Amino acid sequence: MSITVTHTNSAAPIHPGLLGATAVRVLRQLRADPRTLVMMLMIPTVMMTLLYFMFDDLPGGAARFDQFATPVLGIMPFVTMFLVTSIAMLRERGSGTLERLLTTPISRLDLLGGYGLAFSLTAAAQAIVACAVTVGLLGLTVEGSIWLVGLVAVLSGTLGVGLGLLCSAFANSEFQAVQFMPAVVIPQLFVCGLFVPRAQLPGWMEAISDVLPLTYAVDALKEVAAHPAPTGALWRDVAVIVAWVIVALALAAATLRRRTE
Amino acid sequence: MMNSSGGELSRRGSSAIRCAGVSVRRGGHPALRDIGIDIPRGAITGLLGPSGCGKTTLLRTIVGTQSHVSGQVDVLGRPAGSPELRGLVGYVTQAASVYEDLTVAQNVHYFATIFGTKDAVSESIAAVGLDDKADAQASDLSGGQRSRVSLACALVSRPQVLILDEPTVGLDPVLRADLWRRFRRLADDGVTLLVSSHVMDEAEQCDTLILMRERGLVAELTPDELRARTGHNNLEKAFLALIEAGGQ
Numbered sequence: 001m002s003i004t005v006t007h008t009n010s011a012a013p014i015h016p017g018l019l020g021a022t023a024v025r026v027l028r029q030l031r032a033d034p035r036t037l038v039m040m041l042m043i044p045t046v047m048m049t050l051l052y053f054m055f056d057d058l059p060g061g062a063a064r065f066d067q068f069a070t071p072v073l074g075i076m077p078f079v080t081m082f083l084v085t086s087i088a089m090l091r092e093r094g095s096g097t098l099e100r101l102l103t104t105p106i107s108r109l110d111l112l113g114g115y116g117l118a119f120s121l122t123a124a125a126q127a128i129v130a131c132a133v134t135v136g137l138l139g140l141t142v143e144g145s146i147w148l149v150g151l152v153a154v155l156s157g158t159l160g161v162g163l164g165l166l167c168s169a170f171a172n173s174e175f176q177a178v179q180f181m182p183a184v185v186i187p188q189l190f191v192c193g194l195f196v197p198r199a200q201l202p203g204w205m206e207a208i209s210d211v212l213p214l215t216y217a218v219d220a221l222k223e224v225a226a227h228p229a230p231t232g233a234l235w236r237d238v239a240v241i242v243a244w245v246i247v248a249l250a251l252a253a254a255t256l257r258r259r260t261e
Numbered sequence: 262m263m264n265s266s267g268g269e270l271s272r273r274g275s276s277a278i279r280c281a282g283v284s285v286r287r288g289g290h291p292a293l294r295d296i297g298i299d300i301p302r303g304a305i306t307g308l309l310g311p312s313g314c315g316k317t318t319l320l321r322t323i324v325g326t327q328s329h330v331s332g333q334v335d336v337l338g339r340p341a342g343s344p345e346l347r348g349l350v351g352y353v354t355q356a357a358s359v360y361e362d363l364t365v366a367q368n369v370h371y372f373a374t375i376f377g378t379k380d381a382v383s384e385s386i387a388a389v390g391l392d393d394k395a396d397a398q399a400s401d402l403s404g405g406q407r408s409r410v411s412l413a414c415a416l417v418s419r420p421q422v423l424i425l426d427e428p429t430v431g432l433d434p435v436l437r438a439d440l441w442r443r444f445r446r447l448a449d450d451g452v453t454l455l456v457s458s459h460v461m462d463e464a465e466q467c468d469t470l471i472l473m474r475e476r477g478l479v480a481e482l483t484p485d486e487l488r489a490r491t492g493h494n495n496l497e498k499a500f501l502a503l504i505e506a507g508g509q
Contacts, residue, residue, distance in 0.1 A: 021374040025363070032362040032398065096358030103324050104418070105347045106375045258342065259328040261287055 014109045022106070022114025023121070026088070030122065040084070040122060044076045044130040052138045062139070069140050070225040071194050071218040073130055073149055077123040077157030078214060079185055085119055085164030086177040093168075099260070108253040116161050116249060123157025124150075144224035148234070152224065155241045156217040162248030163213075169255035188214035193222070213244040277302040277422055277453035278323055283332035285318055292318045294477040296332070300455060300469070305448050307467030308457040309500070315476040316457040317355060320426050323455065324352045336422060348376055351420030355427045357407040359414060361400040365391055368399060369413050376418035385417040388443060390436070405432045412440075422453045429463065441466045461497035472500060479503060 030037055051069055055061040092098045101111060131150050134140045142149060167184060171177040191201060191209035198209050209215045220237035224230075278300035285293040293315050300306045308316050321327035322334055325342020334341035336350060359368045369386055373379045386395050389409035394402065399410055412428060425444075429437045441463070444454050448468070456467070464470050464484055472479040472487075480487070480503060484496060491506070493499035 018375055021371060025360070025367070025371045028367055029360060029362045095361070096354050096356050097360060099326055100352065100354065100358045100414070101375075103326060103347060103350065103352045104372070104375045105344075105377075257328070259326055259330075261328055 013107055014113065015105075015107060018106050018110040019113040019117065022111055023117040026115055026118035027121065029088075030118070040080060040126055041129050044073075044080070044126055045133045047076060048072065048130060048134045048138060065138070066141055066225065068194070069134055069138070070142060070149065070221045071192070073127070073134060074153045074156040074217040074221045075189065075192075075194070075214070076130065077126050077153050078160040078217065079181075080126065081119050081123050081157040081160035082164040082167075082185055083178075083181060084122075085115060085161045086168040086171065086180060087174060088115065088119075089165055089168035090171060090174055090177050102256075102258045108256045109249070112165050112249050112252050112256070115165060116158060116245070119161040120154060120158040123161070124154045127153035127157065142225045143228045144226075144230065144234075148224045148230060149221060152217060152220045152238070152241075155238065155245075156214070158245050159213055159217065159241055159248075162245040162252070165252040166248045166255070169252060185214075188212045191215065192218040194218060213241060216240040216244075275302055276300055277337060278455065279333070279335045280319075280323070281333040283319075283322060283330065283334055285315075285322060285327055285331075286329045287318070291476060293322065296478050298471055298478065298481050300453065300471075302453050303448055303451045304468040305444055305454045305456060305466065306469045306471060307464050308455060308471045308473065309461060309464055310459065310473035310479070312459055314473045316459075316473060317426055318476075319473070320352070320424050320455065320457060324350060324424055326352075348418060349421045351415035351418050351423045353408075353412050353415045353423075353425045353428060355430070357404070357411040359399050359407060359410045362398065364396050364398055365402070365410050365413070366395040368410055369417050372414040373417045378417055378419055381417045381419055385413040388416055389413045390439065405436065408432075409436075420452065422455070423447065425454065425456045427457055427459070429458065429460075437463075461500060464496045464500075472503065474504060479507065 048069060051072060052065055055065040055068070058064060092101075102108075127150050131146055131153065135146050163184060167180040168177060171180065191198070191205055191212060192215045193209070198206055198215070201209065216237040220234050220241070223234040223237065227234075276299045278298070280296050280298045283293060283296040284291060296319060308319065310316055318327060322330050323336060323341055325346070336346055339346055360371075363371070365386060366382065369382050370379070373382045373385075383392075386392055389412050391406065391409055391413065394406065399407055402410065408428065408431065412425070415423060429440055432440065444456065444466070448454055456463075458464075467484065469481065469483055470487060471481050482490070487496060487499045487503065488494055491499040491502040493502055
């Protein structure tokens with residue numbers, strides 16, 4: 001029998017081919033579950049519609065809808081992708097495939113990056129549908145480009161993926177993973193400026209909101225909503241989100257041990 | 262009796278796997294105690310012993326996924342778990358580790374991509390007798406079929422060392438015989454196989470046996486040596502006699 005020596009350099013931190021193959025594999029798994037796919041694409045749209053009717057009969061309802069809907073377009077992919085990623089990673093662990101993968105030439109960043117890419121693409125599909133319906137049917141108006149809203153929404157989804165990958169390392173069961181939703185996601189919702197402008201928060205709470213990443217997604221969306229052209233503050237927010245994604249992936253890789261008990 | 266029976270195995274040439282003074286602690290308790298073994302290349306070595314005796318821990322130690330290992334573990338001359346071994350050592354866990362929501366072919370194809378051996382996809386699926394199920398989703402297969410998918414995902418890398426944890430559990434006798442013939446062909450081609458089992462009748466199929474009990478090594482010897490040493494023809498009885506002779 002001929003022994004094929006693999007051309008993959010096992011020690012390299014990242015192999016684009018293996019990262020891509022992992023993303024394709026994760027997307028194929030998603031495709032095998034059409035109900036989840038449909039729910040992912042439709043639920044944000046249904047939520048935006050509910051939000052629309054919530055404000056519909058109020059005085060100045062359209063303006064208040066605009067004010068709320070823009071941040072929510074970024075918050076929803078963050079929440080969905082956080083949960084989906086945590087569960088997907090737990091399944092990878094529980095099925096024994098994670099232990100198996102860690103004995104192969106795939107690197108930890110290939111695996112996590114593959115997840116990041118696959119779910120970011122899913123977040124993009126989700127954002128396109130949600131933005132199209134919100135602008136086209138529900139009449140959301142933003143001063144800036146709707147494409148920028150979409151871009152920030154996708155980044156926000158990617159942020160959810162990064163934090164989900166990181167948190168799943170600390171969860172041993174689905175029950176624990178689901179608890180990270182109130183523990184990690186809801187505090188960020190409270191202090192991100194959606195309910196109370198950040199400047200009106202108590203000083204210590206504003207300080208906390210300064211270090212939490214969802215703040216920057218919401219801030220970026222407010223920038224797009226208020227200014228016709230991209231602002232410096234918008235790009236600063238985007239840079240902070242990207243940095244958070246990179247840090248979360250690196251920490252997730254560091255917590256993924258090849259040797260276990 | 263805990264000594265490795267190295268003297269009886271002097272006929273061996275170069276070894277594929279060598280453990281010296283290997284102990285593992287898990288949660289403060291010993292999970293493996295002072296294991297010394299020497300596994301020959303291109304042969305089938307059976308790892309036998311009752312459930313819970315430490316077989317899986319030893320296999321994980323050799324693959325390099327077990328933490329808290331002391332002692333020396335070398336595979337193909339390199340320390341276990343070295344990055345350069347990842348393409349050369351195939352590992353099949355006891356529970357089928359496959360993606361249930363992918364088809365058989367998609368599962369094997371993904372692992373083939375990782376090993377850079379996409380040309381081996383169909384031969385690996387054929388090797389485990391699942392050609393007609395290639396497009397079936399893994400979740401629709403029986404338990405035995407799923408463990409064969411798991412095996413195909415390891416075969417696809419064309420490994421030099423193949424570590425199999427109870428690969429024949431839950432398979433019908435015909436399939437079991439078929440798999441053992443396949444293992445023999447792999448060994449004839451130069452692949453080193455280490456196969457764990459808690460069924461002594463599979464010991465007959467192996468070139469060498471590693472017998473374990475209570476997290477330690479009982480003996481490392483050939484089936485014929487086991488018979489000669491104990492005077493029993495039946496390997497199960499021989500194993501029991503060996504344990505009793507060891508003063509247990």
